[in-house]
Amino acid sequence: MKKLLLLCLMVVLSTNFYAQETATKAAKSKTEATAKKAKSDADKAKADAKKEAAKSKKAAKDATDASAASATATKKAADKEAAKAKSDATKASKKATSAAEGAKADAKKAETKATVAKKDATATKKTATKTLKETTEKAPKVADKVTGEYNGKKVYTGPKGGKYYINKNGNKTYIQD
Numbered sequence: 001m002k003k004l005l006l007l008c009l010m011v012v013l014s015t016n017f018y019a020q021e022t023a024t025k026a027a028k029s030k031t032e033a034t035a036k037k038a039k040s041d042a043d044k045a046k047a048d049a050k051k052e053a054a055k056s057k058k059a060a061k062d063a064t065d066a067s068a069a070s071a072t073a074t075k076k077a078a079d080k081e082a083a084k085a086k087s088d089a090t091k092a093s094k095k096a097t098s099a100a101e102g103a104k105a106d107a108k109k110a111e112t113k114a115t116v117a118k119k120d121a122t123a124t125k126k127t128a129t130k131t132l133k134e135t136t137e138k139a140p141k142v143a144d145k146v147t148g149e150y151n152g153k154k155v156y157t158g159p160k161g162g163k164y165y166i167n168k169n170g171n172k173t174y175i176q177d
Contacts, residue, residue, distance in 0.1 A: 001041065001046075001100070002098070003104075004038070004039065004042065004103060004104055004107060005039070007035075007107055007111070008032075008035040008036075008039065008107060009108070010106075011031055011032075011034075011035065011111050012031075012032060013115060030110065030113070031110040031111065031113065031114050034106055034107065034109075034110040035106075035107050035110060037106075038102075038103030038104075038106045038107055039103065041099055041102070041103055042096075042099055042100045042103045044099075045095060045096035045099035045100065046096050046100075048092060048095070048096065049089075049092045049093050049095065049096035049117075051092075052088060052089050052091075052092035052093075053089045053092065053093070055085065055088075055089075056086055056088055056089035057085075057087035057089075059081060059082065059085035144156040144157060144158050145157050146161070147163065150165050150175055151164065151165075153165035153167075154166070155175065162174055163175045
């Protein structure tokens with residue numbers, strides 16, 4: 001239970017550090033909703049298991065009390081009822097455990113989806129940056145002639161004979177002869 005709560009808290013806090021687009025916010029809200037649902041399902045399952053255990057203990061106690069007062073035949077019936085109550089409690093406990101494991105699996109799936117959404121957002125951001133760099137290199141507004149290469153950049157010659165290249169910021173950097 002503590003691990004599930006810690007995992008949910010970690011997912012919520014890790015998504016707060018990245019100011020992404022609405023796709024990330026949607027993934028975050030889905031993750032939180034799934035985690036809350038899983039938590040509530042696990043809590044319900046635990047509560048049901050506790051109720052079943054209390055019922056079985058009470059039935060066993062009643063059976064024990066009844067067996068002490070009655071004859072040997074009544075004691076056998078009470079033992080059967082106590083065994084049945086005990087098996088019911090065991091089944092309820094197993095159900096609660098499986099529900100908790102299902103909730104953990106749902107939380108892992110939600111975390112995986114959130115991670116994928118983060119990677120997609122990062123890839124989109126990188127693609128946008130690459131596109132920006134490519135478009136700034138084609139920056140000359142005047143149709144200047146390409147006359148060579150300088151440090152891996154194209155060298156342009158302007159209308160008055162000045163030679164320059166476009167730097168990484170998209171600005172003209174003039175070259176002296």
